[in-house]
Amino acid sequence: MSSASDTRATFTELKERIGQIADTELDAFWETLAPADLDFMIGEWKGGEFDTGHKANGFMKRLNWFGKTFHSASDAKPLVCIDADGNKFSNTEAMNGEASL
Secondary structure (H helix, E strand, O other): OOOHHHHHHHHHHHHHOOOOOOHHHHHHHHHOOOOOOHHHHOEEEEOOOOOOOOOOOOHHHHOOEEEEEEEEOOEEEEEEEEOOOOOEEEHHHHHHOOOOO
């Protein structure tokens, strides 16, 4: 396993890379990471995507996807988006008619 600074440097390099990144390269990087525990995951997470050439690349951007929010082990919002006014909302709240987080 690599050090935290090596891991961060590799992630930053991948994130800033122009052009496509092979799935195999990303898979190899993910394998170097230790599993995250629940306490670490709780909170709001800004999302992004790597250009792998998949036909769905760019889809989340078109949805104005912000990221994910984990409130607890049993309450997660995997699709937090931003509306035209800049308010965050989740997929489950949109289905229930609720406006924002």
